[in-house]
Amino acid sequence: MTIANQNQKPTAAQTIPGANVPKLPIYLDYQATTPCDPRVVEVMLPYFTEKFGNPHSRNHQYGWDAEAGVEKARAQIASLIKADEKEIIFTSGATESNNLAIKGVAHFYKEKKNHIITTVTEHKCVLDSCRHLELEGFEVTYLPVQQNGLIDLDVLRKAITPKTAIVSIMAVNNEIGVIQPLAEIGKICRENHVFFHTDAAQAVGKIAIDVDAMNIDLLSISGHKIYGPKGIGALYVRRKPRVRLEALIHGGGQERGFRSGTLPTPLCVGLGEACAIAEREMGAEAVRLKKLSDRLYKGITDKLEEVYLNGDAEHRIPGNLNISFAHVEGEGLMMGIKDLCVSSGSACTSASLEPSYVLRALGVEVEMAHTSLRLGIGRFTTEQEVDYAVEHLVQAVLRLREMSPLWEMAQAGIDIKSIQWAEH
Amino acid sequence: MYSEKVVDHYENPRNVGGFGKEEAGVGTGLVGAPACGDVMKLQIKVGADGRIEDARFKTFGCGSAIASSSLATEWVKGKTLDEAETIKNTEIAQFLSLPPVKIHCSVLAEDAIKAAIKDYREKTGSADKAAE
Amino acid sequence: MNRGIYMDWNATAPLRPSALAAMTAALQEVGNPSSVHAFGRRARAWVDHAREAVTALVGAKAPLVTFTSGGTEANNLALNTRYNRPLIVSAIEHESVLRPARLAGAQIARVGRNGEVDVAHLNHLLDKAGAPAFVSVMLANNETGVIQPVAEIAHVAKAKGAVVHCDATQAIGRIAVDINELGVDYLTMSAHKIGGPQGVGALVLGGELPVEPLVQGGGQERNRRGGTENVAAIAGFGAAAQDAASLADSSRITALRDLLEEKLVAFGLPLTVFGRSAARLPNTTCFASGTKTAETLVMALDLAGVAISAGSACSSGKVRPSHVISAMGFDAATAGSAIRVSLGWQNAQADIDQFIAAWGRVQRAGLARSDDADSRISAA
Numbered sequence: 002m003t004i005a006n007q008n009q010k011p012t013a014a015q016t017i018p019g020a021n022v023p024k025l026p027i028y029l030d031y032q033a034t035t036p037c038d039p040r041v042v043e044v045m046l047p048y049f050t051e052k053f054g055n056p057h058s059r060n061h062q063y064g065w066d067a068e069a070g071v072e073k074a075r076a077q078i079a080s081l082i083k084a085d086e087k088e089i090i091f092t093s094g095a096t097e098s099n100n101l102a103i104k105g106v107a108h109f110y111k112e113k114k115n116h117i118i119t120t121v122t123e124h125k126c127v128l129d130s131c132r133h134l135e136l137e138g139f140e141v142t143y144l145p146v147q148q149n150g151l152i153d154l155d156v157l158r159k160a161i162t163p164k165t166a167i168v169s170i171m172a173v174n175n176e177i178g179v180i181q182p183l184a185e186i187g188k189i190c191r192e193n194h195v196f197f198h199t200d201a202a203q204a205v206g207k208i209a210i211d212v213d214a215m216n217i218d219l220l221s222i223s224g225h226k227i228y229g230p231k232g233i234g235a236l237y238v239r240r241k242p243r244v245r246l247e248a249l250i251h252g253g254g255q256e257r258g259f260r261s262g263t264l265p266t267p268l269c270v271g272l273g274e275a276c277a278i279a280e281r282e283m284g285a286e287a288v289r290l291k292k293l294s295d296r297l298y299k300g301i302t303d304k305l306e307e308v309y310l311n312g313d314a315e316h317r318i319p320g321n322l323n324i325s326f327a328h329v330e331g332e333g334l335m336m337g338i339k340d341l342c343v344s345s346g347s348a349c350t351s352a353s354l355e356p357s358y359v360l361r362a363l364g365v366e367v368e369m370a371h372t373s374l375r376l377g378i379g380r381f382t383t384e385q386e387v388d389y390a391v392e393h394l395v396q397a398v399l400r401l402r403e404m405s406p407l408w409e410m411a412q413a414g415i416d417i418k419s420i421q422w423a424e425h
Numbered sequence: 426m427y428s429e430k431v432v433d434h435y436e437n438p439r440n441v442g443g444f445g446k447e448e449a450g451v452g453t454g455l456v457g458a459p460a461c462g463d464v465m466k467l468q469i470k471v472g473a474d475g476r477i478e479d480a481r482f483k484t485f486g487c488g489s490a491i492a493s494s495s496l497a498t499e500w501v502k503g504k505t506l507d508e509a510e511t512i513k514n515t516e517i518a519q520f521l522s523l524p525p526v527k528i529h530c531s532v533l534a535e536d537a538i539k540a541a542i543k544d545y546r547e548k549t550g551s552a553d554k555a556a557e
Numbered sequence: 558m559n560r561g562i563y564m565d566w567n568a569t570a571p572l573r574p575s576a577l578a579a580m581t582a583a584l585q586e587v588g589n590p591s592s593v594h595a596f597g598r599r600a601r602a603w604v605d606h607a608r609e610a611v612t613a614l615v616g617a618k619a620p621l622v623t624f625t626s627g628g629t630e631a632n633n634l635a636l637n638t639r640y641n642r643p644l645i646v647s648a649i650e651h652e653s654v655l656r657p658a659r660l661a662g663a664q665i666a667r668v669g670r671n672g673e674v675d676v677a678h679l680n681h682l683l684d685k686a687g688a689p690a691f692v693s694v695m696l697a698n699n700e701t702g703v704i705q706p707v708a709e710i711a712h713v714a715k716a717k718g719a720v721v722h723c724d725a726t727q728a729i730g731r732i733a734v735d736i737n738e739l740g741v742d743y744l745t746m747s748a749h750k751i752g753g754p755q756g757v758g759a760l761v762l763g764g765e766l767p768v769e770p771l772v773q774g775g776g777q778e779r780n781r782r783g784g785t786e787n788v789a790a791i792a793g794f795g796a797a798a799q800d801a802a803s804l805a806d807s808s809r810i811t812a813l814r815d816l817l818e819e820k821l822v823a824f825g826l827p828l829t830v831f832g833r834s835a836a837r838l839p840n841t842t843c844f845a846s847g848t849k850t851a852e853t854l855v856m857a858l859d860l861a862g863v864a865i866s867a868g869s870a871c872s873s874g875k876v877r878p879s880h881v882i883s884a885m886g887f888d889a890a891t892a893g894s895a896i897r898v899s900l901g902w903q904n905a906q907a908d909i910d911q912f913i914a915a916w917g918r919v920q921r922a923g924l925a926r927s928d929d930a931d932s933r934i935s936a937a
Contacts, residue, residue, distance in 0.1 A: 026595050028587055033597070034785065036587035049577050049754070055569040060855040061864035063563060093626030093756065093772075096784030100772045126774020126783050133773055225785060230584060232626065232756050232787025249771050251660065252629040252653030261653060262629030263569065263749065265756025265790065330462055332487035335594070336427065336435055342594035356462070368459030404441050404491065406466035406483040407459060422458035426593065
């Protein structure tokens with residue numbers, strides 16, 4: 002799929018005339034990245050050409066035009082999460098936002114507090130930031146998750162100490178799509194005077210977020226997960242009660258000193274427009290995606306046995322299905338559905354052969370984790386694409402099960418765990 | 426990403442299936458582990474002349490693992506046990522142009538051949554070997 | 558609307574058509590370079606291709622280029638890799654070096670009146686440091702355009718065991734830059750100064766050297782910089798780097814800049830052109846003339862349709878004398894009236910004429926009361 006053929010409506014499926022086959026390959030990896038919405042690209046383009054100024058040049062028209070674009074975008078982002086535009090800091094992406102939020106708070110408050118709470122299923126960049134802080138002498142508590150992928154609020158409550166500076170819990174998990182109870186977490190944090198940061202890269206624009214109602218103090222946003230461009234993100238930083246941060250990147254003092262560097266005007270504008278579109282269309286889009294997602298799941302489970310959904314069935318975004326296809330290895334399966342672009346585990350680590358740490362944290366057995374695929378659907382996914390995906394996925398699983406010694410054993414009633422497997 | 430030969434063996438695997446374990450002349454090798462993401466079952470059927478007259482496999486694993494075992498069944502056919510035992514993982518890896526991260530697939534295929542031969546010899550008694 | 562003529566290329570340059578084409582194409586594709594499927598591999602190809610071009614521009618090897626969100630991040634990343642070495646930077650560095658350097662308690666090397674770093678003083682600081690140092694000196698100054706003796710500094714510093722970083726942001730695409738000839742360990746580049754997009758830059762390594770990441774997670778950029786690659790912007794950076802490599806315009810631009818300075822001299826007003834006796838970038842002139850503040854001049858010229866700047870863009874809007882001119886030993890009044898004209902490939906002789914005409918009007922208008930905003934605006 003190549004999106005953004007100028008004349009193409011965003012939701013139109015490209016079809017080969019006369020055949021009921023969607024344009025191939027089909028992109029089903031919307032948690033890895035999303036296509037930039039053609040409407041977003043269109044808004045960005047003038048800022049590449051006639052409005053190319055440096056938004057920090059405050060003494061001429063080129064600079065003012067760029068600045069106006071950036072500030073409009075800031076307001077659009079703020080509006081989507083019910084924040085004030087002064088509370089939005091542009092960054093290069095959610096990874097930087099997460100690094101800045103966690104390291105920034107930890108460093109600023111280190112004289113008084115030295116404890117951080119997060120979960121074992123966070124994105125790598127949150128876990129890596131926490132590990133880095135541990136090396137510096139901070140203490141980190143990694144909360145477990147329940148079998149459904151959600152944290153236990155009582156466990157969180159008990160983990161908070163007078164030394165806790167920040168709780169960082171993601172809003173929506175990138176691999177399994179489950180939504181954490183943000184409002185409840187926010188309430189607990191506020192009662193205990195602990196800052197609450199949430200990595201909302203997979204949540205913003207997909208579920209309603211209200212930073213005040215949810216008592217969120219810091220929130221990370223990614224451009225390319227919400228149909229905006231790559232290379233841009235934002236960090237919401239609450240002003241009342243005020244959150245203070247030590248900057249990661251120093252220099253010209255842009256973004257109120259929190260983040261120096263020339264702002265990439267077209268990218269900022271693109272993120273703003275992506276947020277504005279999401280704010281308008283999120284409700285209807287969620288309904289449409291739920292229908293598609295149900296169709297996908299039903300299509301698979303109607304035709305295949307021993308298929309398991311990972312993560313809570315209710316508390317999840319409609320765009321994500323993480324499924325274990327017992328006795329079929331995920332990478333081998335991906336090769337059998339080469340017209341479907343899906344992911345086995347998260348994109349950042351799928352080049353490695355280790356099974357997903359997120360699935361392991363849910364208590365999914367290693368052998369079952371090896372059989373899992375993440376199917377991500379989104380704004381440009383069509384019913385026709387879903388039907389094609391179901392058909393080909395089912396075919397591939399049936400074929401590979403015929404070739405699988407584990408499936409053969411399972412059919413013969415042999416318990417795979419009873420076998421002494423050799424290490425290799 | 427995958428070589429043409431891997432794709433060919435993945436899409437048109439040779440000798441998928443199995444023999445009855447207790448069938449005469451059959452040796453079965455089961456190697457790997459589900460927790461490691463690959464399991465190979467390779468079976469050989471040895472004829473009266475001591476040559477492997479047929480082979481079958483089933484594999485749980487990635488495309489390279491499937492291709493390695495498929496290729497292994499092709500290569501062992503027509504060979505004596507001693508000849509089949511000399512098949513090296515490096516030859517499989519080279520033939521399939523496996524990338525470094527997939528070398529373990531070829532190692533597993535070599536192990537599967539050896540395990541099947543060992544099983545056959547154990548079943549038929551060491552007399553067989555002594556006679557040769 | 559007509560935004561007038563643009564002579565502020567050291568703040569940012571317009572996007573080159575080739576960069577726009579590459580970005581527009583890349584923006585219309587989906588794919589995370591870390592994904593192994595076809596879409597991911599296509600995204601990866603954009604990044605790999607750009608890395609080759611960026612690398613070639615400074616004579617490095619591809620694996621030694623780390624993409625960042627821009628020059629500021631690249632400078633911070635370099636300084637973050639100093640590993641407890643005593644830090645020495647020059648007094649005229651960009652804020653993205655100076656600020657983190659001050660936080661780290663750096664020693665500051667002086668510059669001479671011509672805007673060149675005082676190598677003897679830097680040498681003295683190296684001796685005083687007590688341990689092998691980390692030195693950061695820019696290749697060309699953003700305000701004066703003065704080209705620094707970086708190869709000499711690297712030679713002197715490395716003989717004393719120092720690690721050397723060079724912020725080459727303003728030099729790239731304007732003069733030939735070769736990381737090996739400079740002999741530096743780390744080199745900063747920014748895309749938007751060479752007609753690439755804003756929001757991307759690179760830290761280039763002179764060899765297999767460590768990088769201590771600022772932004773962690775995900776393992777991208779060989780674990781030197783986490784975060785999904787900014788594919789479209791990187792593609793644009795690559796295209797711009799390819800175009801910038803030829804330096805095709807440099808003699809034409811030099812001639813325009815020299816013409817501008819001649820015409821300024823011809824006005825007969827007292828005129829100081831900073832760093833004129835030193836080697837300078839072809840496109841940059843920084844000067845002070847008369848008693849008007851830089852801010853007044855910049856605003857008056859903007860109203861006359863000419864976009865220039867006082868000092869660097871990052872500190873524009875904050876009224877304070879240029880730290881660069883002050884470091885060169887000029888008094889506060891002179892430093893406070895310095896303005897910078899920086900040219901690029903879209904400028905032609907007509908723009909110089911228009912600048913001079915506007916300059917004349919602005920100077921005549923303000924003779925009575927130089928800092929009266931109302932008279933300034935009505936006259937302009």
